[in-house]
Amino acid sequence: MKKIxxxxxxxxxxxxxxIELIFGYWFDENNFGIHIRKHRNRYELYETKFNxxxxxxxxxxxxxxxxxxxxxxxxxxxxxxxxxxxxxxRFLPENLTIxxxxxxxFKKKNININIINASVDGKTLRGHLNDFKFWFSxxxxxxxxxxxIYTGINDSVIxxxxxxxxxxxxxxxxxxxxYITNNSISVELIKKFKxxxxxxxxxxxxxxxxxxxxxxxxxxxxxxxxNLHNLENLFIKYNKLSERYKKRIKKLYSKINKLDAEVxxxxxxxxxxxxxxxxxxxxxxxxxxxxxxxxxxxxxxxIYDGINKDFYDHNHTTPQGSERISKIxxxxxxxxxxx
Numbered sequence: 001m002k003k004i005x006x007x008x009x010x011x012x013x014x015x016x017x018x019i020e021l022i023f024g025y026w027f028d029e030n031n032f033g034i035h036i037r038k039h040r041n042r043y044e045l046y047e048t049k050f051n052x053x054x055x056x057x058x059x060x061x062x063x064x065x066x067x068x069x070x071x072x073x074x075x076x077x078x079x080x081x082x083x084x085x086x087x088x089x090r091f092l093p094e095n096l097t098i099x100x101x102x103x104x105x106f107k108k109k110n111i112n113i114n115i116i117n118a119s120v121d122g123k124t125l126r127g128h129l130n131d132f133k134f135w136f137s138x139x140x141x142x143x144x145x146x147x148x149i150y151t152g153i154n155d156s157v158i159x160x161x162x163x164x165x166x167x168x169x170x171x172x173x174x175x176x177x178x179y180i181t182n183n184s185i186s187v188e189l190i191k192k193f194k195x196x197x198x199x200x201x202x203x204x205x206x207x208x209x210x211x212x213x214x215x216x217x218x219x220x221x222x223x224x225x226x227n228l229h230n231l232e233n234l235f236i237k238y239n240k241l242s243e244r245y246k247k248r249i250k251k252l253y254s255k256i257n258k259l260d261a262e263v264x265x266x267x268x269x270x271x272x273x274x275x276x277x278x279x280x281x282x283x284x285x286x287x288x289x290x291x292x293x294x295x296x297x298x299x300x301x302x303i304y305d306g307i308n309k310d311f312y313d314h315n316h317t318t319p320q321g322s323e324r325i326s327k328i329x330x331x332x333x334x335x336x337x338x339x
Contacts, residue, residue: 016186023185032182035134039065039120041188048091050318051309057093064139067117068094075141079115082128083150086268086315087119089322096319098150101326102333113337115148124154125248132255147256148333152268152286153315155245156278158238213271213313219306225274234281245282249289264336265290265297266329269304271311298332300325 025031032040042061047054062070067088071077081087081099089097095104099117106113118131128149136142181187220228235242256263267283274280283301290297310321317325 020185025183025185028183032138035138036065036182040182046091050092050312051320053319055093055096055319059090060094065118065135067099067119071116073141074139075143077116077142078145079113079148080144080146081115081117081119081148081150082123082131083119084123084127084154085119085121086153086317087117087150088121089119089316090121091316092319092322096322098317098322098326098329101323102330105326105330116144119150122154125149125151125245125252127154129248129252129255132252143259144261146262146264146337148264148266149252150266150268152279152282153270155248156241156276156282158241158278213311214308217308218272220273220275221305222274222302225280225301228275229277229280231281231284234277238278238281241278242281242285245285246289249286253289253293253295263295264333265295267297267299267301269301269306270314271306272314273306274301296336298329298336300328303328303332 020026039061041063042059044059045056046059047056049055059067060069061067064071064074081102087098089099094100094117097117099115099119102115103113106115118135120127120131123131128151253263265286267286268279270276270279274283280301283299287297287299289295304325307324309318310324312318
């Protein structure tokens, strides 16, 4: 009996190895390695509530790690959106996110543009540079024409943990697990089977409970911020932060430029506008960098005017806020792409 079990195990193991070698990604020229980790083939059922309205949806990241449905041909991708959690917007149904609404607006105008969302929570510009090194470089025939970069908030955090920017860890066993997860056809099939037959709500969260955020609400628009903040003093006060940001912008732009692609920067705001002096400073640095190199930039911080319930916390927008921001970005993207 023990021999039968042993032989059956050996046969099963040989079959499994054979299947992996034939259908897995182990020897693919552009295998995923350990770097994309948990950002591939994700299907999570969320139930969220914003401004007393409930949403139930599937948060998806496809085979290649982008948010949304599967993509058949990477060569068709011409526009990529890079951001942190403010770009990913995992707690919103995809069609209500900034990127989702942008694509819907292009569709309504019969414009053949589809923006792919590559945003990952917590990423700074350094994290986006790592994406080019360890993620995008793994994708065969991936040659976008435009990279739209929504940046400012994460980089303004002086002591932000580095872990959000790295695509892999220092733990050997964890890296081995990630390598197997990202290259095994068996793991991929198990994930799909589990989602299809054993899916359950991943998260329930009521964002409407953040009404206190707008108690005594005052929005600091761009004109107000210029009177509130002294830019010269901020450069001195946050010298290390400003120099770090300049270096990150320069490195990321240089990488994109070498790929013969164009970059479009978008500045950011918080729920109370530009009260945060560090964010104000980084926005101004980004504008100066773009002006000197004649790069395209959407100055959201100078255009957007905040109102009640646009945000559910200090940094992240509700469906209402995402819609208002997407309209501004859409109008400016149109002018940039079709001057």
